[in-house]
Amino acid sequence: MDLRDTPEEARFREELRAWVETNLPAEKRGGRGGAQRFEDPFIREWSRKLYEAGYAGLTWPKEYGGAGAPHSFQAILYQELAAAQSPSHVGVIGLSMAGPTIIAHGTEEQKARYLKPILAADEIWCQGFSEPDAGSDLAAVRTKAERRGDAYIVNGQKVWSSFAHIADFCILVTQSDLEAPRYRNLTYLLVDMHAPGVEVRPLRQITGEAEFNEIFFTDVQVPVESRLGEEGEGWQVAMTTLLHERATLGFALTATLDALFGRLLEEARGRELDPRLREALGREWIEVQALRYTNYRALGTYERTRVPGPEGSGVKLRWSEANQRLTRLARELRGPDGILDDGWWNHQQLRSRGNTIEAGTSEVLRNIIAERVLGLPRSR
Amino acid sequence: MDFALTDDQVELKQQARAWLGDRFPLERDWQSAEDRWSELVELGWVDVAEAGLGFVEEALLLEELGYACYPGPYLATVGFALPWLSAEQRARVAAGEERWSVDVDGYVPWLSSVDLVVADGGKAFPARGEEVASVDPSRPFGRLEKTDGEPLAGNRNLPRARTASAAEALGVAQRALDLGVEHAKTRVQFDKPIGTYQAVSHPLAQTYTDVELARSLVYWAAWCVAEGDERAPVAAAAAKAFATEAAVTACERSIQVHGGIGFTWEHPLHRFYKRALWLEGFGRRPAELHLEVADTLLT
Numbered sequence: 001m002d003l004r005d006t007p008e009e010a011r012f013r014e015e016l017r018a019w020v021e022t023n024l025p026a027e028k029r030g031g032r033g034g035a036q037r038f039e040d041p042f043i044r045e046w047s048r049k050l051y052e053a054g055y056a057g058l059t060w061p062k063e064y065g066g067a068g069a070p071h072s073f074q075a076i077l078y079q080e081l082a083a084a085q086s087p088s089h090v091g092v093i094g095l096s097m098a099g100p101t102i103i104a105h106g107t108e109e110q111k112a113r114y115l116k117p118i119l120a121a122d123e124i125w126c127q128g129f130s131e132p133d134a135g136s137d138l139a140a141v142r143t144k145a146e147r148r149g150d151a152y153i154v155n156g157q158k159v160w161s162s163f164a165h166i167a168d169f170c171i172l173v174t175q176s177d178l179e180a181p182r183y184r185n186l187t188y189l190l191v192d193m194h195a196p197g198v199e200v201r202p203l204r205q206i207t208g209e210a211e212f213n214e215i216f217f218t219d220v221q222v223p224v225e226s227r228l229g230e231e232g233e234g235w236q237v238a239m240t241t242l243l244h245e246r247a248t249l250g251f252a253l254t255a256t257l258d259a260l261f262g263r264l265l266e267e268a269r270g271r272e273l274d275p276r277l278r279e280a281l282g283r284e285w286i287e288v289q290a291l292r293y294t295n296y297r298a299l300g301t302y303e304r305t306r307v308p309g310p311e312g313s314g315v316k317l318r319w320s321e322a323n324q325r326l327t328r329l330a331r332e333l334r335g336p337d338g339i340l341d342d343g344w345w346n347h348q349q350l351r352s353r354g355n356t357i358e359a360g361t362s363e364v365l366r367n368i369i370a371e372r373v374l375g376l377p378r379s380r
Numbered sequence: 381m382d383f384a385l386t387d388d389q390v391e392l393k394q395q396a397r398a399w400l401g402d403r404f405p406l407e408r409d410w411q412s413a414e415d416r417w418s419e420l421v422e423l424g425w426v427d428v429a430e431a432g433l434g435f436v437e438e439a440l441l442l443e444e445l446g447y448a449c450y451p452g453p454y455l456a457t458v459g460f461a462l463p464w465l466s467a468e469q470r471a472r473v474a475a476g477e478e479r480w481s482v483d484v485d486g487y488v489p490w491l492s493s494v495d496l497v498v499a500d501g502g503k504a505f506p507a508r509g510e511e512v513a514s515v516d517p518s519r520p521f522g523r524l525e526k527t528d529g530e531p532l533a534g535n536r537n538l539p540r541a542r543t544a545s546a547a548e549a550l551g552v553a554q555r556a557l558d559l560g561v562e563h564a565k566t567r568v569q570f571d572k573p574i575g576t577y578q579a580v581s582h583p584l585a586q587t588y589t590d591v592e593l594a595r596s597l598v599y600w601a602a603w604c605v606a607e608g609d610e611r612a613p614v615a616a617a618a619a620k621a622f623a624t625e626a627a628v629t630a631c632e633r634s635i636q637v638h639g640g641i642g643f644t645w646e647h648p649l650h651r652f653y654k655r656a657l658w659l660e661g662f663g664r665r666p667a668e669l670h671l672e673v674a675d676t677l678l679t
Contacts, residue, residue, distance in 0.1 A: 001389070001436060002382050003603050009381060072381050265677060275671060278678070282670030285677055286597070286618040293383065293596035300384025311596075314589030363578075369588055370581035374561050377576045 003296070005076075012069075013076050016055070020084045023049055030085040030263075032347050035209040038090060038166050047089045047121035056089060056119040057099065064103060064115040071299055075251040082255035083262075093163055094118035094125035096249065098171045101241045102190075105229045114169070114190065126167035126193070128158040128215055129238065136364045138173065139182050139235060143217060145174035145189060152176070152189060152227070154197075154220040160358070164213035165200045167193045172217075173238050176231055186234030190226045197221075207350045242360070243308065249359070250298065250315040254291045257323055260348070261288050264330050267345075271333065280329050287322045291315055310373045317365045320355035327352045383599070385440075392433075393440045399423070400448035406648045410518070413493070415452025418476050426458060427474035435540065439547040439602035446551025446627075449651050451518045453490035456481035459544025464498045466533035482541075483524050484663055487512065491522020502536065503529025516658035518651070539616035542663065543601040546619035549627040549659045550591070550598045552652050556627070557587045559649060560634035567639075574637075583633045590626040597622050614676050621669035627656035 005013060028042055037043065050056050058074045060066020067073075081088070089095055099118045102110055117123035134140040143156025154174060164170065169190055176187035191198070197220035202210035229237040261284065268281060294311055301309030327349035331338040334345070356362045370376040385393070403416055417426075424431045428438050438458065445454055457473060461480035465473065472478040481488050483499035491497065494507045509525040561584055564575030574580045601619035604612035631653035635642040642649050660666065 001384065001386065001599070001603060003600065003609075005381055075381075269678060273678075278674040279667055279670040281677065282672070282674035283621075285673055286622050286670070287593070289600070289615075289618055290593035290597050290622060293600045294593055296381060296383035297592075297596055297599070300382055303382075304384055311592050314585075314592055318589050318593065363582075366582045366585040367578070369585035370575070370578075374581075374584060374588060376561065376564055376581045376584070377573050379576055379578050379581065 006072075009072055009076060012073055013080060016077065016080050017084075019053055019055075020080060020086060023053075024084060024086055028087065031087055032344050034207060034347060034351055035211055037088060037092075037211070038163060040087070043087050043090045044121055046087055047091060050089055051120045056091075056121070057095060057115075060099065060103065060115070060119070064111055065119050071302060075295065075299060078251045078255040079258075082252075082259040085259055088252075089121065090163075090166075091118055091121050091124055093127050093167075093171075094123070094169075097127060097241045098125040098169070098190075101171065101188075101237060102228065104240050105188075105237050107225075109225065110190070110228065123168040124163055124166050125169050125171065126161045126164040126213075126215075127241075128161055128164075128170045128172040128191070129241075130160045131157060132159055136361055138238065139186070141173055141175055141186065143172070143174045145176045145187050145222070147176070147224075147231070150224050152187070152222045152224065154189070154191065154217045154222055156217050158215040158217075159203070159212070161200075161213045161215050162211055164193070164215050165202055165210075169193060170215065171228075171241060173234050176234070180232060183235045184232050186238070187231050188228045188234040188237040189222050190228055191217075191220065191222050192226075195220050195222070206353060207347055250291075250295045250312050250319075253316065253319045254288065254295055257319060257326070258288055258292065260323070260326060261285060264326060264333070267330060267333055271335075273333070277329070277333060280325075280332075284322065284326055284329060287318070291319055291322065313365070313369055313373055316359060317362055317369075320352075320362065323355050324349075324352045385599075389437060389440060392437055393444060396425075396441055396444035397447065400444055400450060404448040404450055410648070410651060413451065415450070415493075417452055417479070420452070420454065421474070421476035425454075426476065427470060430474055435543075435606040436599070436602045439543060439598060442544050442547035443551040443554075443598070446548035446655070447555045449518070449552070449555070449648070449655055453479055453481060453494050455544055455548055456489050456494060459548075460541045461496075461498050462534075463537035463540060464502060464504075464532045464534040469533075481507065486523065487514075487521040488524050489514075489519055489521055489662070491524065492520065497524055498532060499524055499526065500529055502532045502534075504532050505529050514658060515661065516651075516654040519655070519658055537605075539601070539612040540605045542616040542620040543598065543605050545659050545662060546594075546598045546601065546616070546623040549620075549623040549656060550594050552656045552659070553587070553591045553594060553623065553627040553630040556630040556634040556649070556652050556656070557584065557591055559652075560584050560587070560630075560637040563634075563638050563642075580637055584637065587626075587630045587633050590630060594619075594623040594626040614673060617664070617669045617672050620664070621666040621673070624656065624660035625666045628653075628660050631656045 057066040058069045059071055062068040102114055131141050145152040145154050170193055172189045172191045174187050177185045197218040199216040201214045203212045204210045298309050298312030330345045420426055425441055457480045460482045479494040480496050481490050481494040488497050491507050491509055492511050497505045497507050499505055509522045512521045514521050564580050565573055567574050597619040601615040604615045635649055641647050
């Protein structure tokens, strides 16, 4: 046990910090997230710079354009970028979900075709999992993929898809066999978003912005070579995607929360705070530290066993609740001005309501902990 | 950065779990004051420095002592008093000849079962005085009758003491969770184990996240104390606030999951609950620690 950076980690952190200092203009820092993640043309430029400097796909194998670095380097990257209040890479779905899933299940042709453009931010990906009638219950998707010769004909509707309106490709979970039993009836496809029959409609959300989209598929032809994994094994492939989504995001989420807390502290410093608000501040700081060190423990287990440990399974759950409390606290802290739309905190609080729903609702995450970590009987 | 227990640390923890589980099982005479101190001395737990171990290992032992709801004054002697003592005094502690406690806010835990007490900002007094009941019957207080105190050679180490309490609380929280999970798996109602119902399983899942977050803070604080890291004071305050609160909540949820049996004297859960309440209340309480943390952040 040693909580200090190793000499290699310290050097990496120092170089990274200097690089961010030189390359990230002050006026591009501290964005509020949301639709800014794709509206500002600078984001693509920034993403490409990250790639050129070797910071995209740090942990990916070298043969696919990654740096083959240990996960602790990725953790440092998240921390430093969050501390600099940097915008995130525009290809976040490709980097954290599509890419790792293609690395795990793809053919050599698929790896050669898709991975590098993800890192370079040349091609943007979106996720087509949830449907109007299949949210938490992913195995119930109804978007159909019907095999006809060398192609699948895809028909159906997906929803809550971030980045779909600017995406070039979609990781799509389809129902390919009406007769097959549950969990053996799905097929995972890599779909060209520019193909005829794909229509994207933005969904305006609680913040007034449209980050999510609906995607409609009408007789879309997807070549058989664009299938990831075998026909009927889409559930297993999708689980890889979700594992990566939940395993690698802990550090990113906590680093962002940490930066948000720093901003909250700035708000607090100039004000007279009653003890109730001071107490809440102290409590929330402790929660952020608890999440931070839980990520480190999970990382330690992962580096030793190469399997994500149980420690990390609660991080997304607790992060989402902490983020909601923190943004609410920011409103209280601002006193009478808390009622105003200040263009930043107001947005954060409204946006945070999505945190306990996206990437696994809190209820589904509690089921997962109860069943897979505590060994309690299945609830359904 | 490497924040995982070493193989040796994992082994120490497992040995402690097994040894304590054998000597202090749930089915025991809870009135008995037998604390097997001489065996702890033989195990080398009373002075881990002698075995080349540090405060992280001591925190792991405290966690396991909490898990077993151990009755003796280990927390007071090793967790609180040790940094005050001279080399000679430590040697007597290591040999099992002396047990110590400290005076906090006018109360001395285990006054009637220790030999000496640290009070008045660093003086030693013979342990004499009137006993006062506490929320945890296995952990009574006393009001010290002061005679002439002997100045002590060592110093106060508040972060160490707080982290020790937090480590014990972590063990209590883990035990309350384990008991709740076990009950939810085996108790059948409406033809199903009650853990099938989300109204039962979700509070246990939430407790699991509390326990894991508490563990991260306790190990972080223990490492800071062991390394003399400058963040030790704030890390220890964070660990004490979070872990003791987590222990109380874990016990309360576990009592609820157990239903009627969890509310009885016969079931051991109330012992853990009272231990958790004691740890939360002793020294600074969570709300005060939150304010203390806020003060360091805002200055």
